[in-house]
Each structure stands twice: as structure tokens, then as C-alpha cells.
Amino acid sequence: MSERLVVIGGDATGMAAASQARRLKGPDELEIIAFERGRHTSYSACGIPYWVGGDVAGPEDLVARTPEEHRARDIDLRTGTEVTELDVEGRRVRARELESGGEYWTSYDKLVIATGAAPLRPDLPGIDAPGVHGVQTLDDGERLLATLTRARGKRAVVVGAGYIGVEMAEALIRRGYDVTVVNHAPQPMTTLDADMGALVDEAMRGMGITMVNGTAVTALGTGPDGHVNAVRTDEAEYPADVVVLGLGVRPQTDLARAAGLPLGPSGGLLTDLAMRVRGHEEIYAGGDCVEVLDLLAGRTRHIALGTHANKHGQVIGSNIGGGYATFPGVVGTAVSKVCELEIGRTGLRERDAAAAGYQCVSVTIESTSRAGYYPDAAPMTVKMIAERVTGRLLGTQIVGREGAGKRVDIAAVALTAGMTVEQMTALDLGYAPPFSPVWDPVLVAARKAVKAVRAAG
Known part of the structure; x- marks a missing residue:
């Protein structure tokens, strides 16, 4: 049977x-x-x-x-x-x-x-008005595109600045909208430490996105036809022909x-x-x-x-089906992008490490995606967190242009293997000027982290 x-x-x-x-x-x-x-x-x-x-x-x-x-x-x-x-x-x-x-x-x-x-949908006045969209399913996407096609103006407000928020901000910019991001947190991308989130904020502003951080939405305004026409906070009101919710799930x-x-x-x-x-x-x-x-x-x-x-x-x-398999867990790796900016993170943030009981050191370096003399070499910032006594890698965050995001996979493998930052400096990574400097940015960060661990005793 x-x-x-x-x-x-x-x-x-x-x-x-x-x-x-x-x-x-x-x-x-x-x-x-x-x-x-x-x-x-x-x-x-x-x-x-x-x-x-x-x-x-x-x-x-x-x-x-x-x-x-x-x-x-x-x-x-x-x-x-x-x-x-x-x-x-x-x-x-x-x-x-x-x-x-x-x-x-x-x-x-x-x-x-x-x-x-x-998707998180706060209980706010106007939250269910036409023109307010979550983005979770293909049906959600179809409804949003229908609104964008019918919209009389080109003003969009994105509520939230996590992964979905920044990705939708890019999508709307590409469709020719004036985009405002209203974000409750002090910086976008709270999965990053604040100093790295500040780099994302600076880059998004440079792309023409209006960033409103540290502000909570209190209501969504509607016009005579019931369609959303504004996002309100305690301090201001932001006109909107469409609103996208990116508050997480x-x-x-x-x-x-x-x-x-x-x-x-x-x-x-x-x-x-x-x-x-x-x-x-x-x-x-x-x-x-x-x-x-x-x-x-x-x-x-x-x-x-x-x-x-x-x-x-x-x-x-x-x-x-009669076989055997397990899922042991994760180290918390994720990548995203907003226009040309790539964002990668894996492992613990500084506050996560402290909450878990680690004593840690952190370092930040500036490098480039390719050899400095090679055309189109783009800037990249790498932050690395290591355990103070052992030097074990605890986390890495990367913000930069082309070639930045997927570099976080190097650190994800090192985290999974339980490597120290000193062991990482000997990793045999691929090198050619179109792809990396002689010292890859991740390894430059690892070398600096080794010095920080030694200096910490």
C-alpha cells in the first residue's frame, strides 16, 4: 500500500x-x-x-x-x-x-x-489604498506593473531600505521615476554595520535617490479617487503616485x-x-x-x-523518498545591488559578535576590483571581523562596484571551514589584472585583520 x-x-x-x-x-x-x-x-x-x-x-x-x-x-x-x-x-x-x-x-x-x-504590512491609515504594493509573489509584481503603467505621475516612495527596498528603488529609478526611500533605521541595509550602511546611503544619494533615514511612516495619504498620493511622517509629507513596501517579512x-x-x-x-x-x-x-x-x-x-x-x-x-540528507545551518551570506553598487555580507556584524559573547577586532580597507592600472578598476570597501584571541574569522562585509558582491563567497567558505584570518592570507585565489589586484581585496582585509589580532594580544 x-x-x-x-x-x-x-x-x-x-x-x-x-x-x-x-x-x-x-x-x-x-x-x-x-x-x-x-x-x-x-x-x-x-x-x-x-x-x-x-x-x-x-x-x-x-x-x-x-x-x-x-x-x-x-x-x-x-x-x-x-x-x-x-x-x-x-x-x-x-x-x-x-x-x-x-x-x-x-x-x-x-x-x-x-x-x-x-510581507510586513503595518496597520497605518491608507495602507490598503490602491497604489500601495508589497512585492512577494508574481501576482504582486503584475499588480505593481499595472499601477506603474496607469500612474499619472512619476513619483515613487519606497518604505524600507532592506534588500527588497533598495532593489525596488533601483527598479523604479530604471523606469524613470523620482524615488524617495523612507527608512525607519539610521542607515539603509541594517544587515550591515552602520559604517558600511553609510556607504550604501551615500551611493544611493549619488544615484539621485532621496534618502530619508531615521523616520517612521505615520500614514499614507489618498486623493479624491482613493488612490495613494503621499507618504506621511511626523516631520514631512512625500508626494507619491505609487508606494512600494519593503519592510521585510x-x-x-x-x-x-x-x-x-x-x-x-x-x-x-x-x-x-x-x-x-x-x-x-x-x-x-x-x-x-x-x-x-x-x-x-x-x-x-x-x-x-x-x-x-x-x-x-x-x-x-x-x-x-528513502534517502538521507541534512541541512546543518548557515553563516548568513547575502548579496544585493542597487544600480551599479554591489553589497555583500556574511557572518556576524560587530553587534552580533558581541551579543554572541565574542571579543572581536574589526578592520576596514579600501581596494579596487581589478589591478589599479587596468581599465575600469572600481573602488571596493571590505570590512572584516575576527575573534580577538584566536583570529577566527567572524564576518565580512563588502560594498563596491562591479566584482564586489560575489567576493563575499570567499569569506563564506572561510567561515564555514572555521578558518582564521591568518589562514585566509594563504588562500590560493585566482589572479589576473582584469579580475583582481595581485592581493585580492578580501586577502588585503585578512592581512590587516591579522595585524589587529596580534596588536590586541
């Missing part, structure tokens, strides 16, 4: 898990039913700002596998269907068809919760919470190394609805990234 796998969520984690499980077990051994409340599956939400900005032609380019393709692989994928209740004791889920309103229960032997994350775990499943400090599901929900052998979870182990800080964190989501799906599908 075959087992039944039920998957809640049809994007990266859910369908990667379903597809991997199907590769390992045929339909005679494993029946797979997947529920997705939207129309699209297996798409790259990370690519939406580049679709809006014109780098990507259309939403179909962001879809890795359509619902029809999944169904052709013997996965019973039910789009337009939302799971509304989880009965852990009875091993069943209640689903509702959004078009007809019909509801029914479906039993499971194994369950995958891949409900993703929900929270784990979408209302179902799990109601079912009594274990959640972490950020509200994400807690899992073991095999991505099983703690205390529930038959339930797995992954993607933006879980917390992951920070290998440096030694605690769980909510980090919403497609890289993690796809890996979680592969691990889950392998384990359900």
Missing part, C-alpha cells in the same frame, strides 16, 4: 521536496498531493525587482516549473487551493478551493509545511501555531537537521517559514532566502 505525502505550498521548498521525493519513489509507492493558493509554482520571487526594472522580460522567465509540468510528473498539484487547518493528531489537513469556496479534508502519512513568509506560520507546532523566537518553525519539525517525525518544514541555525551565533534565526528554501526542499524530499 502506498504512502501519501501532502505538501502545503507550491513554491521553492514545497515543489523541490515533492519533485525530489518523486524521483526516489514512483506513484505506486508514494502518492503526492500539493496545495498552492496562488496560480504559479516554482518561481523566483527574488527576480521580481528585476522584472519590474526591465531586466527580465516577463513573469514566465521567473518560473522554473509550471503547474502542468509538475502534474506531468505524477504530482497532484491543486492550485487556487488554500490549506486552512492542520489536524496533527488526525494526520489530515483542511483545504478550501478559493474560487468555489468548497472545503474538504485530506489525510497524510507525511506532511511538508512550506507556507513561506508574509515574517514567517507564515499561522497554521502551525494553531496546530501547536514548535516555533522559535522569530515565529518560524523549529526543525532538526533532517528538516523534520521537532517532536513530529511525520512532519517536515522548510523555506521562509522556518528558523535556521546560525553556525556562528549558535542560535536559530529567520532568514528568508531562495538558496536556503531550495536546499531545504532537496533535503526533505531525499528523506521522504
